[in-house]
Amino acid sequence: MRRSIPAALAAVLALALSACGGSTTASTAPGSSGSLTMLKVGTIGIGSDAGIRLAIDKGYFKEQGLDVRTTVVANPPAGIAAAQSGQLDLTYTPSIPLLNALGNNVQLTVVAAADGYSEQAMAHKDMTKVDDTGLLVQKDSPITRPKDLEGKSVSVPARKAQLEVTVSKLVKDDGGDPAKVNWMVLDPSSALQSLNSGRVDAASLIAPFVSKAISQGDRLLASPGVQFFKAGAVGLWVTGNGTLQKERKAIEGFKAAIYKANAYANQHLEEAQQLSAQITNNPIEVVKSGAVNYWPDKVTTEDIQRVDDSMAELGYLKTPLKLPADLILGS
Numbered sequence: 001m002r003r004s005i006p007a008a009l010a011a012v013l014a015l016a017l018s019a020c021g022g023s024t025t026a027s028t029a030p031g032s033s034g035s036l037t038m039l040k041v042g043t044i045g046i047g048s049d050a051g052i053r054l055a056i057d058k059g060y061f062k063e064q065g066l067d068v069r070t071t072v073v074a075n076p077p078a079g080i081a082a083a084q085s086g087q088l089d090l091t092y093t094p095s096i097p098l099l100n101a102l103g104n105n106v107q108l109t110v111v112a113a114a115d116g117y118s119e120q121a122m123a124h125k126d127m128t129k130v131d132d133t134g135l136l137v138q139k140d141s142p143i144t145r146p147k148d149l150e151g152k153s154v155s156v157p158a159r160k161a162q163l164e165v166t167v168s169k170l171v172k173d174d175g176g177d178p179a180k181v182n183w184m185v186l187d188p189s190s191a192l193q194s195l196n197s198g199r200v201d202a203a204s205l206i207a208p209f210v211s212k213a214i215s216q217g218d219r220l221l222a223s224p225g226v227q228f229f230k231a232g233a234v235g236l237w238v239t240g241n242g243t244l245q246k247e248r249k250a251i252e253g254f255k256a257a258i259y260k261a262n263a264y265a266n267q268h269l270e271e272a273q274q275l276s277a278q279i280t281n282n283p284i285e286v287v288k289s290g291a292v293n294y295w296p297d298k299v300t301t302e303d304i305q306r307v308d309d310s311m312a313e314l315g316y317l318k319t320p321l322k323l324p325a326d327l328i329l330g331s
Contacts, residue, residue, distance in 0.1 A: 036067035037250040041237075042079035042091035045072045047132070047207070047276035047287065048115035048235055049092075051295045054272065055261035064253030075158075077101070084108060084240045089247065090254060094235050095307045096162050102321055107241040110304070110328045111251055112258045113233035113296035117226050121294065127223035132291035134210035135167055135222045136195060137202045146222060147176035152201035155184045155191035160316060163204040166224035168314050178314065192216075207290040208282055228310065232303035233296045244329070255329060262295035299328055 043049045052070060055061050061068045071088075073079040079091030080101045092114050093101075101108060121130035128134065135154075137143045143152065149171055156164040168178035184200055188209040195203040195218060202221065205213060214220060225234070237258060244251055265272040269292065276293065277284040305323060312320040325331075 036062065036065055037247065037253075038067040038069065039089040039247070039250055039254060041068055041070050041254075042073040042082060042088045043070050044076060044079070044092055045279060046115075047273075047280055048293045048295065049279050050272040050275035050293065051114060051258065051261050051265050053275050053279065054264055055257045058261065058264065060257035060260045061254070064250075064257045066250060066253050066257065068254070068257075080106065080108065080238070083238060083243070086240055086242055089243050090237050090239045090251070092235060093238055094162055095229075095233075095304050096165055096311065098236060098238060099304070099308055099311060099317065099321060100160075102323070102327075103317055108238045109241055109244050109326070110299055111237045111239050112255045112329075113262070113299040113303075114235035114237050114258075116233040116235065116294055116296045116303070117229060117231050118294045118296075119231045121226055122231055127226060128210060128214065128220065128291060130291055130294075131223035131226040132207035132210070132293075133163060133166065133223065133225040134205050134213070134220050135170065135202060135224055136192075136205055136210070136213045136218045137221050138195065138198070139217050139219050141201065141219065143202060143221065146170040146174040149202060150176050150180040151182070153182040153184050153199075154202045154204060155186040155194060155200045156204045157185070157187060157191075157206070159183060159185060163206075163224065165311060165314065165316055166228040167204050167222075168316075169228050169310055170222050170224055172314060208280075208286045211286070211290045228307075229303075230306065232306075233299035234303075236299060251329065259297055262297060265293070265295045301328060301331065304328075 043052065056068055073082065076093040076097040079088060080093055080097060082088040083091040084106045090111060117130060124130045143149065154167065164183060171178045171181060186194055188205055191203040191205060192209050192213055194200045196216065239251055273287050274284060277287045301323060308320050308323065311317045
């Protein structure tokens with residue numbers, strides 16, 4: 001039985017619907033080799049969306065009998081709400097919003113990995129080349145380690161979301177108390193301006209603002225993403241369990257096509273970066289100067305359980321969730 005959407009997710013559903021422009025139930029569309037099953041997929045307009053773009057452009061979805069149409073939604077929780085209700089067939093979400101949704105009894109299945117970190121990333125000498133997030137302070141700031149953030153103002157794009165969680169982990173692992181950090185919600189552009197004007201002591205940024213801050217003389221204190229998630233999948237393609245029951249063959253075809261596109265993206269990085277530049281409306285030079293995207297060939301229960309445990313340790317979940325045995329399609 002499908003459960004109703006929790007109030008927290010229902011509040012953002014309207015945003016998803018306004019972005020999607022109507023019903024997204026799977027249907028058939030005419031194709032050169034017969035009827036194609038149409039799937040509407042929510043993305044959030046980030047560089048790793050190059051993977052799904054390649055799957056469309058290279059015809060990998062058509063090989064699976066699919067007509068995939070993407071729509072940028074407001075944020076991952078909005079996409080999750082739309083997928084759970086059937087307004088989207090699949091959507092992109094990092095593992096942290098997924099776990100928040102599962103904790104609210106939203107029934108979802110992980111279909112495939114969308115992005116993440118490779119084993120080689122963990123040993124890279126320059127984390128700005130593998131992590132598209134960064135914790136920045138002014139060049140002459142007395143803050144030299146995460147523990148020093150106690151009592152300081154730190155910007156995040158949203159409360160209790162990915163950057164707050166990952167920076168909190170840095171503080172706790174360094175012997176500090178994340179509850180003593182003064183979190184301030186600022187968009188990346190405002191956060192960078194506030195850092196340089198001294199209105200915040202540290203800024204949690206995403207690409208391309210990380211490289212922009214460094215180019216302006218700010219100092220990278222830590223790379224919270226790769227240190228938190230480790231090697232494995234971070235971004236995920238998920239579907240509502242109702243959609244999976246009705247369109248299992250199509251969803252399995254989506255999984256096969258995405259993994260073929262992920263492999264292509266990793267092998268043809270320059271082509272993928274050109275698409276990333278188009279998707280994010282950034283010059284290709286900016287994309288190439290930042291973190292290199294990685295598209296995994298699988299997602300494991302361990303990838304998600306590791307995040308689940310850390311969120312419980314930090315107090316963002318009351319206790320670790322009991323992940324469903326069938327959470328990952330085909331597991």
